[in-house]
Amino acid sequence: MDTKRTVFPSQGLPYLLVAPQLIITIIFFIWPAGQAVKSSFEREDPFGLSTSFVGLMHYGRLFEDPAYLASVGRTALFALAVTVISMGLALLLATAVNRLIRSGTTYSTLLLWPYAVSPVVAGILWWFIFNSSTGILPYMLEFFGVDWNHQLNGGQAMILIIIAASWKQISYNFLFFLAGLQSVPQSLNEAAAIDGAGPFKRFWTIVFPLISPTTFFLMIVNLNYTMFDTFGVIDATTAGGPNQATNTLVYKVYTDGYIGLNLGSSSAQSVILMLFVIVLTVIQFRYVERRVQY
Amino acid sequence: MVENRPWLTFLAHFVLICGVVIVAFPVYIAFIASTHVPTALSSGRMPLLPGGELWNNVFEVLTKEQRGAAPFWLMSFNSLLMAVTITIGKVAISIISAFAIVYFRFPGRVLAFWLIFITLMLPVEVRIIPTFAVVANLGLLNTYAGLTIPLIASATATFLFRQFFMTIPDELMEAARVDGAGPIKFFRDILLPLSRTNIAALCVILFIYGWIQYLWPLLVTSDPKYYTLMMGVKRLAAAQEANPQWNLIMASVILAMLPPILVVIFMQRLFVKGLVETEK
Numbered sequence: 001m002d003t004k005r006t007v008f009p010s011q012g013l014p015y016l017l018v019a020p021q022l023i024i025t026i027i028f029f030i031w032p033a034g035q036a037v038k039s040s041f042e043r044e045d046p047f048g049l050s051t052s053f054v055g056l057m058h059y060g061r062l063f064e065d066p067a068y069l070a071s072v073g074r075t076a077l078f079a080l081a082v083t084v085i086s087m088g089l090a091l092l093l094a095t096a097v098n099r100l101i102r103s104g105t106t107y108s109t110l111l112l113w114p115y116a117v118s119p120v121v122a123g124i125l126w127w128f129i130f131n132s133s134t135g136i137l138p139y140m141l142e143f144f145g146v147d148w149n150h151q152l153n154g155g156q157a158m159i160l161i162i163i164a165a166s167w168k169q170i171s172y173n174f175l176f177f178l179a180g181l182q183s184v185p186q187s188l189n190e191a192a193a194i195d196g197a198g199p200f201k202r203f204w205t206i207v208f209p210l211i212s213p214t215t216f217f218l219m220i221v222n223l224n225y226t227m228f229d230t231f232g233v234i235d236a237t238t239a240g241g242p243n244q245a246t247n248t249l250v251y252k253v254y255t256d257g258y259i260g261l262n263l264g265s266s267s268a269q270s271v272i273l274m275l276f277v278i279v280l281t282v283i284q285f286r287y288v289e290r291r292v293q294y
Numbered sequence: 295m296v297e298n299r300p301w302l303t304f305l306a307h308f309v310l311i312c313g314v315v316i317v318a319f320p321v322y323i324a325f326i327a328s329t330h331v332p333t334a335l336s337s338g339r340m341p342l343l344p345g346g347e348l349w350n351n352v353f354e355v356l357t358k359e360q361r362g363a364a365p366f367w368l369m370s371f372n373s374l375l376m377a378v379t380i381t382i383g384k385v386a387i388s389i390i391s392a393f394a395i396v397y398f399r400f401p402g403r404v405l406a407f408w409l410i411f412i413t414l415m416l417p418v419e420v421r422i423i424p425t426f427a428v429v430a431n432l433g434l435l436n437t438y439a440g441l442t443i444p445l446i447a448s449a450t451a452t453f454l455f456r457q458f459f460m461t462i463p464d465e466l467m468e469a470a471r472v473d474g475a476g477p478i479k480f481f482r483d484i485l486l487p488l489s490r491t492n493i494a495a496l497c498v499i500l501f502i503y504g505w506i507q508y509l510w511p512l513l514v515t516s517d518p519k520y521y522t523l524m525m526g527v528k529r530l531a532a533a534q535e536a537n538p539q540w541n542l543i544m545a546s547v548i549l550a551m552l553p554p555i556l557v558v559i560f561m562q563r564l565f566v567k568g569l570v571e572t573e574k
Contacts, residue, residue, distance in 0.1 A: 003395075003396055003397070003398070003399055003403075004396060004397055004464050004467060005464045005468075006464065006467065006468055006471070007397055007398050007399045008397055008398055008471075008476075008477040008480075010398040010399060010400040013394075013398070013477060013478075014394040014398035014400045014403070015394075015400065015402075017390040017391060017393055017394035017398075018390075018391040018394045018395070018406045020386075020387040020390070020391075021387045021388065021390075021391040021410060021447055021448075021452065022391075022406060022409060022410070024387070024443060024444070024446055024447040025409055025410060025412075025413050025447045026409070027428060027432075027444075028425060028428060028429075028443070028444040028447065029412070029413045029416045029421075029447060030409065030412065030416075031424075031428060032421045032424035032425040032427070032428050033416050033421050033424070035424035035427065035428075036420075036421050036423070036424045039424070089313065089316075092309060092313075093309065093310060093313045095306075096305075096306035096307075096309040096310045096313075097306075097310065099302065099303065099306045100303065100306055100307070100310075103307075107310045107313075107314065108562075109559060109562055110314045110317070110318070111310075111313060111314060111317055112558055112562065112565070112566075113555045113558045113559055114317055115502070115558060115565075115569075116502050116505075116506070116551070116554035116555045116557065116558045117321075117506075117551055117554075117555070118505070118506030118507075118508060118524050118550070118551075118554075119506070119508065120506075120508045120524045120527065120528050121506075121524070121527060121547055121550055121551055122320075124527060124528070124531050124543070124547055125320035125321065125323070125324055125547065126320055127531070128320075128323065128324065128327065128540065128543070128544065129319075129320055129323055134540060136323060167316075167317070167320065170313075170317065171317070172569070175566060175569060175570070176570070179570060199299065199302055228417050228419040228420070229419075231419055231508070231509050232506075232508040232509065232524070232528075235508070235512075235528065236528050236531065250419045250420070253419070253420065253422055253423075254419075254422055254509075257422055257423040258422055258423060258426070258513065263423060266422075266423055267423065267424070270420050270421055270422070270423070270424075273419070273420040274415065274416060274420050274421070277415045277416070277417065277420060278415045281414055281415045
């Protein structure tokens with residue numbers, strides 16, 4: 001890791017400068033994470049008086065628990081759906097904006113602001129729209145013979161959180177796709193056009209491969225987003241229901257630990273999620289290093 | 295543009311108008327709902343044009359104590375305080391730690407860098423219970439300190455400043471040293487002014503980040519005095535399951551959304567810069 005060619009002579013000062021950041025990091029990040037790892041190997045008696053080491057028991061139980069395995073599958077489905085929908089729409093919109101010269105900025109402004117809507121609020125907005133008694137969409141869906149009630153129908157509840165979570169993420173993906181598209185050299189496009197390639201052919205054979213670093217980066221970020229930042233969306237709309245149908249892994253850590261007070265199992269779930277984030281972060285950073293050379 | 299294809303341009307406009315409509319649709323519905331009396335919304339068919347009750351609804355939400363939530367003026371204040379404290383705190387501790395890591399060579403420097411880096415891998419969501427326990431043991435539940443300090447550590451902001459400091463020519467610092475400036479003077483008189491745009495861009499992103507926090511306030515506050523807007527909106531919506539007063543809920547939603555959206559729209563350039571740079 002680099003510093004400058006010449007540096008200031010260091011006595012106590014650099015330690016003072018990094019101290020606030022490090023103290024907060026250790027107290028509120030590293031220590032609790034260590035605690036989670038520790039208590040995932042322990043069992044506490046109901047009164048919290050003594051703890052005993054139980055090895056991998058909590059992990060073993062988790063992987064035998066059909067509810068947990070179902071939650072893994074559900075989270076994967078949710079993450080995949082949100083990533084594909086929000087990235088697909090965002091790429092479409094970014095391509096369209098990139099084509100327009102004058103009106104592009106206006107459209108960008110109109111598409112960017114949902115980034116600032118909090119996940120809870122996004123959840124409540126769509127919850128209202130899909131509300132079975134007063135919502136506007138169930139009323140319209142009735143004409144198509146669809147009886148919408150996400151409070152009873154698990155599949156519909158899943159659709160609801162997918163829509164809410166994708167809606168919020170479109171603007172973020174749009175911004176990065178647009179930046180990616182604008183960095184594609186115009187000369188390549190022109191050369192291909194002279195050789196007779198139409199706009200669609202140019203997109204798939206030139207533009208799309210050239211923005212693949214952006215696409216890959218966004219895939220990782222979106223997975224991260226759907227796994228962790230959608231807590232608010234779920235809490236505001238379905239609270240994991242009906243009948244666990246929208247209980248994703250993060251929501252389960254919260255309900256099992258904070259509400260159900262099952263510390264051992266909740267900690268084991270936390271540790272599994274931590275491993276997952278670590279893998280995602282490592283992938284993301286390795287890729288960033290490669291992009292610098294590219 | 296490579297060639298002139300009017301129908302493709304038309305298609306682009308069409309796609310974008312559809313996109314804008316989809317993106318704006320839920321907020322439009324919320325806005326409409328916040329401008330009506332409750333009976334207009336409970337009848338089953340929602341009006342599609344605004345009514346005249348917006349100010350009454352907003353006024354009622356802001357001043358009256360709602361079921362399950364603190365009055366909204368107090369929660370707005372809490373949200374604002376939380377967002378501003380987190381923003382200032384994150385920028386302050388990140389810029390000085392990046393300064394230490396780039397402009398000094400001291401034992402433990404690489405370790406410090408990695409400890410900060412690790413925070414990226416430990417979002418609150420995966421360590422809910424132990425973090426709650428730490429905050430509880432420190433006596434920080436239901437305090438402003440508990441709401442903000444644990445969220446202040448920031449790897450992304452530190453990286454952003456580190457990245458930026460690395461692009462500043464070495465000669466600048468050498469010249470400053472030749473002229474007899476110490477590290478503090480160099481930081482204050484040269485580095486800080488140069489970082490102004492980066493700080494501003496970061497502030498925009500961090501303000502939004504702080505404003506939309508939900509899980510953390512949910513964990514550490516149980517006293518309505520410390521509730522934030524995001525919690526208030528959620529509690530208002532949940533408490534009224536049986537007989538929802540949609541007009542009030544949506545008025546509160548509008549209040550909760552407005553400040554960060556205005557920040558994005560009016561500081562779009564800084565917002566875009568901040569978002570793109572923090573992800574590098």
